[in-house]
Amino acid sequence: MTQRRYLLSESEIPSHWYNVVADLPSPPLPPLHPGTHEPIGPEMLEPLFPMALIMQEVSADRFIAIPDPIREVLAMWRPTPLHRALGLEAALGTDCKIFYKYEGGSPAGSHKPNTAVAQAWYNAQEGVKRIATETGAGQWGSALSFAGSLYGIDVKVYMVRVSYDGKPARRSMMEAWGGSVVASPSIDTNAGRAILEKDPHSTGSLGIAISEAVEDAATRDDTKYALGSVLNHVLLHQTVIGQEAKKQLDMAGAYPDVVVGCVGGGSNFAGIAFPFIADVAAGKKLRIVAAEPASCPTLTRGHYGYDFGDTAGMTPLLPMHTLGHTFMPAPIHAGGLRYHGMSPLVSQLVHAGIVEPVAYLQNECFAAGVQFARAEGIIPAPEATHAIRAVLAEVEAAREAGEPRTILFNLCGHGHLELGAYAQYLAGDLVDHELEQSALDAAADVIKGMPAIA
């Protein structure tokens, strides 16, 4: 019988994170001070992050050792299995070999704990007792609440109001791990109060929640800030995914023609893809595809330039693809992909032509998710259905080209907390939001005046 799952032992949890910065065609551009537009140095980030993470943020070392105490905690669910999608291959009648790395077996049900544990551990090492963060759909807030519970760190989560109201189960999950959750915009910060003053019924956004969490951390001596995606050190921590996958593909005697991940801020995508960028840099031929929502098409239709990471304009300016920091994405169910910006590293790789972005509407993604669930059992998180939709396109392209391909994708989480979205899809009640040109024009206005990328 053909093997379905490739497992690694605990000792095979990668010993190092892989830092793609070492293999970029050119050095990454620095973040800029929002006022002076001058590059900011590590010391300016100190109010927000522990120094060890800041050093990772600016490192150009190809490999960074993973401390043993972090590997010991990752062993709660890592190494994760690599699945051969035998059921999906049969359902599609394809000669392609489809593999997926499954990250939904973590305590929080997604890849997010990979960096949450690392960040919480480094904070604990530097004596931090409280961390503020934001969460959209709730995956990141859950992961950090879990990680905080392991190290006795209080976690305060600013949860986008529309999710806070619509996803009570996510809130309960964070609270089960001891996290404190408030709806954002909240009355707990100046940023939140300012927005509520203008619009008492604001449903919030990830950008607003980031402003609140950053303000919380910046104004309290006992508190640091943590981000679940976008930044270099966050993506770094996810590279255990792709490193494990490479080893597991070796066991299967396979190597991918194409690697696929969904992208919102970039972290699960980086996790699966970056270790393969090293191969691209070494001359290997393979394609790397980033799948995003057509309603929030940062990479496929956004502007490549400097912009704020948050809505209120409190963060440094980041060099990235952006729809403008005031962009309000349509209320699609893949909450983790609703972000106006993008990881600078992923943006740079797209700009350099190394990563291909594609965009899909949510109904076609849910259709792919249902097809996957009925063939492979696992019900994917709405975010992950974007990767599956892109895989179906690859299978179709392979069929047209008459060449079987080996496809690897990241199944970054399960959908057990997003089943209401599936119900809406099955009832035919889901709306597709193709972004209008007028929204892009408005975005162009917002970023006018920002420093350009040469």
Add this chain to the structure above:
Amino acid sequence: MTQRRYLLSESEIPSHWYNVVADLPSPPLPPLHPGTHEPIGPEMLEPLFPMALIMQEVSADRFIAIPDPIREVLAMWRPTPLHRALGLEAALGTDCKIFYKYEGGSPAGSHKPNTAVAQAWYNAQEGVKRIATETGAGQWGSALSFAGSLYGIDVKVYMVRVSYDGKPARRSMMEAWGGSVVASPSIDTNAGRAILEKDPHSTGSLGIAISEAVEDAATRDDTKYALGSVLNHVLLHQTVIGQEAKKQLDMAGAYPDVVVGCVGGGSNFAGIAFPFIADVAAGKKLRIVAAEPASCPTLTRGHYGYDFGDTAGMTPLLPMHTLGHTFMPAPIHAGGLRYHGMSPLVSQLVHAGIVEPVAYLQNECFAAGVQFARAEGIIPAPEATHAIRAVLAEVEAAREAGEPRTILFNLCGHGHLELGAYAQYLAGDLVDHELEQSALDAAADVIKGMPAIA
């Protein structure tokens, strides 16, 4: 570093199910015809089950081979990991070694797919195109919907009304896999209509839903019935859990002093415990503990005799511990443990003094679940928190006795679909339901006149 998880390869999925009937101190008593009170033969079950499953139901063979196509599907998530609870041990400051088998990584998030896949496969082999079943909290209906989707079998689920209304996510999960779900009592069956006539607002019960599903299958030529617990062949299919656990404990150089599982109908408990009953039969000294809710204390306070498996009295009479087939359990969150009866095999083992039953109230179980989640990451299903509560009692007893013990328990599912229950617990809103003597007296009336067990 001490190993956290013990993994087996796909080829180590057990080749046989273990049938505890071969190791019972006396042969099991037969089911009886509800009218004649005569033992019923296999042929009388034919309208409800495929013949292969009926043969398993009445088999006394110690081992029954698992067909390769079933093992190939189990490989989607099996072998499941055995965890060493290093985090919980540290939190408790105990010298005990605590191990748990984690069944929450299956597509449906519990152990139920172990038998759902087997049952669906045998039905498919005999040409069955439609299966009717019942579900309480939704775990079983989800598992069978998943299994049905793999074999092109339509699954009709009668879901207890109170769960249907309160757990829309479970419904959506079944529908994502293609299952059809109706609230029970429904207008689709005579049993359902009769109950609705008397009480149009009936919130249903597992016993009522069983009546409906059995009637559906019995009155339609194209339809068979499937049960998620209680019956011998269902428990048989779960024994992959304990067999794997034994091999994994060997890897850890450990053997349990005590094996713990929660019990409702008996299937996850049998899964972890029955393979150790073989050791008891061979003279090994170990204790086996079954943890049930104090609000539905079938084993600790029920009557041991013949009773119906359902409310309407359509099933054969089963020799088991029972609170009376019309018993309505309190609305605790561990829906999978709300059943008036018990597996005849588990009942017989309790009656023989081989299995020790214990009972706990739901608040102390949720407290144990939260402690577990904060130490081990995984948020347990409410059912599984009963096993964890019993483990805490074992740790305490070991401390008092001054002897470190090795404890194995089954973590039969995750709680990602039951987070509302955790929210209620954390808010202090959960009610404890200790069963009143008057309810037991009423139960005694219901089973008066049933055949006694000699």
